[in-house]
Amino acid sequence: MELFDVYPINNIEIVKASGSSVWDENNIQYLDMYGGHAVISIGHTHPHYVKRITDQLNKVGFYSNSVKIPLQVELAEKLGKVSGKEDYQLFLCNSGAEANENALKLASFYNNRKKIIAFSGAFHGRTSLAVAATDNPKIVAPANETDNVTFLPHNDEAALEQAFADYGNEISSVIIEGIQGVGGIRLASDSFLQKIRSLCDEYNAVYIADSVQSGYGRSGKFYSHDYAGVNADIYTMAKGMGNGFPIGGVAIAPKFKPWHGMLGTTFGGNHLACAAALAVLEVIEQGNLMENAAAVGGYLMSELEKFEQVKEVRGMGLMIGIELPEDLSHVKKDLLFKHHIFTGEAKPNIIRLLPALNLSKADADLFLEAFGKVLKAEAESLKQKA
Ligand SMILES: Cc1ncc(COP(=O)(O)O)c(C=O)c1O
Numbered sequence: 001m002e003l004f005d006v007y008p009i010n011n012i013e014i015v016k017a018s019g020s021s022v023w024d025e026n027n028i029q030y031l032d033m034y035g036g037h038a039v040i041s042i043g044h045t046h047p048h049y050v051k052r053i054t055d056q057l058n059k060v061g062f063y064s065n066s067v068k069i070p071l072q073v074e075l076a077e078k079l080g081k082v083s084g085k086e087d088y089q090l091f092l093c094n095s096g097a098e099a100n101e102n103a104l105k106l107a108s109f110y111n112n113r114k115k116i117i118a119f120s121g122a123f124h125g126r127t128s129l130a131v132a133a134t135d136n137p138k139i140v141a142p143a144n145e146t147d148n149v150t151f152l153p154h155n156d157e158a159a160l161e162q163a164f165a166d167y168g169n170e171i172s173s174v175i176i177e178g179i180q181g182v183g184g185i186r187l188a189s190d191s192f193l194q195k196i197r198s199l200c201d202e203y204n205a206v207y208i209a210d211s212v213q214s215g216y217g218r219s220g221k222f223y224s225h226d227y228a229g230v231n232a233d234i235y236t237m238a239k240g241m242g243n244g245f246p247i248g249g250v251a252i253a254p255k256f257k258p259w260h261g262m263l264g265t266t267f268g269g270n271h272l273a274c275a276a277a278l279a280v281l282e283v284i285e286q287g288n289l290m291e292n293a294a295a296v297g298g299y300l301m302s303e304l305e306k307f308e309q310v311k312e313v314r315g316m317g318l319m320i321g322i323e324l325p326e327d328l329s330h331v332k333k334d335l336l337f338k339h340h341i342f343t344g345e346a347k348p349n350i351i352r353l354l355p356a357l358n359l360s361k362a363d364a365d366l367f368l369e370a371f372g373k374v375l376k377a378e379a380e381s382l383k384q385k386a
Contacts, residue, residue, distance in 0.1 A: 010336065017044030020356050020363050022342070033367055034342040038181065038213045038319070038354035041240030042283040049243055049279040056275035064266065071274035078281045083222040083251065085235070089258070091250040092269030096212035096238035097125025099248035100175065102263050103234045104129045107173035107206035110256055117163060117174040119154040121183030124175060124210055133175055135183070154180070155192045160199065168203035178224030181213035181354075184346035185314045185321025193228035200233070207232045212248075213319070216240035217284050217357050220294030220317035227316070240357070245276035289357040293317035300353065300364050309375050320353040321346060327382060331374050339370035 012030075016023040020043060022030050032040065042049060056071075063069070072092060080086040091106075093099055104116060118124065118133040125131060131140050132149045152159045164171065174196050180186040200207040209215075209232035214224035216237055221227060223235055231253070238248035248268070267273070284290065297317035304313045304322055312323040324331060329348035335341040344352035355363075 012336075019043040019046075020359050028340060030336075030340040030342055031363060031366055032342050033353050033355045033359075034344045035240075035354045035356055036244065037344060038218065038239045039242075039244055040356045041216055041218070042243050042280050042287075042289065043356040043358050044244075046243065046279070046283055048283055049276065052275045052279035052282075053245065053272060056272055059271075061272050062267075062270045065264070065269060069269060069271060069274065071271055071278065072269045075269075075274045075277050075281075078278060079249070079251070082281050082285055083235075084226075085231070085251055087254050088235075088251040089254070089256070091252060091263055092273070093248040093250065093265050094246050094267050094273075095125070095248045096210075096236065097127045097130040098265070098268075099212060099236035099238055099250050100124045100130040100133070100208070100210060101127055102250050103208045103210075103236050104133070104173060104175065106234065106250070106252065106256060106263065107208060109262060110206060111172055111204055113170055113172035113205075114148045115167065115170045115172055116149045117160070117171060118149055118151055119176055120151055121154050121180050121186060122151070122175070122177060122210075123180070123182035124177075125212075154183075154186065155189050157192055157195045160192075160195060164199045164203055164205075168199070168205070171203060171205040173206040173208050174200060175208040175210055176225075177210045177212075177214055178227070179214040179219060179316060179319055181319070181352070182346060184323075184350050185319065185352060187314065187316065188225070188228075190228040193225055194230050197228075197230040197232075206234060209235045211235050212238045213354075214316075216280075217290040217293055218317055218319045218354070219315075220290055220297060222290065224316055224319070241280060242273060242276040243280050245273055247273040247277050249277075284357065287358055290317075292359070293357040296359050296361055296364050299361060300368070303364075303368050304371075307372065307375055309379065315353075318353065318355055318357055318359060322351040322353070324349045324351070328375070328378050331371075331378060334374045334377070335370060339374065341367060341370055 013025045014022045076090040122135045124133045131144050132146045209225040211223045233253045235251040241247050294317050301313050314321040326349045
């Protein structure tokens with residue numbers, strides 16, 4: 001059997017990883033400014049993480065949700081505390097798309113309505129409703145298409161007000177990323193999130209904060225939506241939650257009342273996933289990683305703004321987008337193959353930085369130095385071509 005070829009891959013095999021470094025099969029060391037797509041939150045193979053998962057595996061790796069799993073309770077308590085949402089309830093699942101799927105479903109159960117508001121540039125996952133609420137027709141299969149999702153312009157308060165005025169009593173939920181990731185690191189404005197909150201209150205619609213990429217401390221606050229100073233009804237999370245162990249979660253406000261069978265999953269909340277997620281929260285808390293993300297991220301952003309060729313730097317904490325002119329679309333590849341630094345991209349000319357939350361200032365400086373060299377070389381080669 002062959003692999004189903006859906007990923008454009010780099011010809012690199014990673015065989016070892018530690019902190020913000022990974023090594024390939026030739027023992028070449030790379031700086032990981034990408035975190036395997038915002039997944040590595042506490043650094044690769046963190047000793048506490050490895051120990052907690054290993055210890056758990058030696059006791060029990062999996063049993064289904066038909067028995068008591070005290071680790072789930074421990075995780076819910078810890079997550080409530082670290083995120084500052086202690087009165088919320090936790091539903092555990094396995095991925096970001098699944099978390100959003102469950103959130104949209106829960107909202108619809110809650111107010112018995114069908115319509116969903118999403119925004120231009122949004123990415124919420126690749127399954128059923130999550131992909132229908134994703135602004136990329138290319139990945140929406142005919143069977144996913146639905147009239148229940150309406151896309152409005154991002155950060156456009158007037159358009160949102162108009163939609164609620166026109167059919168507010170039919171709107172089940174509004175789903176929004178605090179910082180759009182795939183969409184190119186675009187922040188939802190505080191006043192836009194506040195407007196969503198007040199309109200949802202007025203019309204009994206549900207405000208869903210997709211924190212799959214921007215959450216879990218990456219922005220410097222636990223949920224990037226929290227910068228707006230209002231609570232969402234539901235927060236979805238995944239990526240950084242397990243530092244690579246697949247786990248997703250839905251934090252649900254107290255007003256939602258569960259009933260048996262309302263949501264469910266085979267693997268969600270299994271023993272190993274809970275051990276991984278607990279280890280992550282323990283390291284985030286003990287190492288003050290949210291503060292580190294804010295400090296090192298702020299430093300990176302202010303240094304990046306100094307480069308002449310950089311058109312714009314966007315982001316919060318360690319979720320950073322660097323927009324370059326379109327003719328500088330080779331920078332990401334040069335960083336990887338000439339300087340051994342992994343970064344992400346939203347478009348070839350928009351580089352995304354999504355490193356571990358404990359990235360050191362020294363590693364940030366390493367990146368800045370290499371980035372400067374690449375920009376200089378690109379500028380020189382463009383000059384020669386001209
Ligand atoms: C904001 C956001 N929501 C949802 C998802 C989907 O998560 P997953 O790939 O774990 O299904 C992603 C993935 O990139 C994302 O960035």
